Amino acid sequence: MGTSRRTRLAAGYLPKGIRLLHEDTHILVVHKPAGLLTMGTLSDKTATVYAVLTDYVRKGNSKSRKRIFIVHRLDKDTSGILVFAKSGDMKRRLQEGWQDVxxxxxxxxxxxxKHASGIETCFLAENKAHVMYATDDPHNGKLSQTSWRVMQSRGDRSLLELRLLTGRKHQIRVHLSDMGHPILGDRIYGRHKDRRRGLALHAASLAFTHPASGERVTFEAEAPPTFMQLL
Structure with a gap:
């Protein structure tokens, strides 16, 4: 979806690293850099995309009651597209149709x-340490599926394109680790000797039906230049 002149001008008010891809009466779409939380946690209250965009819609007015609503999240070390709603009703409508995104x-x-493409399927469960793991027991986990294809390989590394057929916590990371091809920099599901800083995972595009207009919209964000340098 094209970026309007108004959106390009407004993006100048955002901190360096966060790109405003689209804004209308109902939603905000941004390109989140790696290393930034979607929202704060009890253990990490550093700068977040949520806080930045809240300040953005309030135009620096501390008395403003304007707010944004989180529709979905990306892990701190994952870069890419995030969608926020401007009302509770829009958040609800987006989340109700999120399985079709x-x-x-x-x-x-x-x-x-070994193969050029495939679909990884398993049931995902979460342990007491909040780490996800694959299981064959449908009573102990939720069905998860990821479609993947190899875009490029060089040496002992590969660039993959992945499409989520379901949306589970850490789904891509667990599936790739279970395949024997963990993501570079994944310190939870990856290789213990992998000391790379940052996770080589990028949310490249989202396509969905806009709840307000009924229009099918697509938003894209290029992967960081460092991606190709990793091959």
Missing amino acids: EKRYMAVVHGVP
């Missing part, structure tokens, strides 16, 4: 898959 990711992984 087309989500495309890119990742640089260890190794070269």
Whole structure:
């Protein structure tokens, strides 16, 4: 979806690193850099996209009651597209149709898959440490599916394009690790000797039906230049 002149001008008010891709009466769409939380946690209250955009819609007015609503999240070390709603009703409508959103990711992984493409399927469960793991027991986990294809390989690394067929916590990271091709820099599901800073995972595009207009919209964000440098 094209970026309007108004959006380009407004983007100048955002901190360096956050790009405003689209804004209308109902939603905000931004390109989040790696290393920035979507929203704060009890253990990490550093700068967040939520705080930045709240200040943006309030135009620096501390007395303003304007706010934004989180529709979905990206992990701190994942870059890419985030959608926020400008009202509670719009948040609800977006989340109700979120299973129909087309989500495309890119990742640089260890190794070269034996096949050019495939679909990874398993049930995902969460342990007491809040770490996800794959299981064959449908009573102990939720069905998860990720479609993937190899875009490029060089040496012992590959660039993959991934599409979420379901949306579970850490789904892509667990699936790729289970395949034997963990994402570079993944300190939870990756290789213990991988000391790379940052996670080589990028939310490249989102496509969905706008709840207000009924129009099918697509938003895209290029992967960081460092992605190709990893190959």
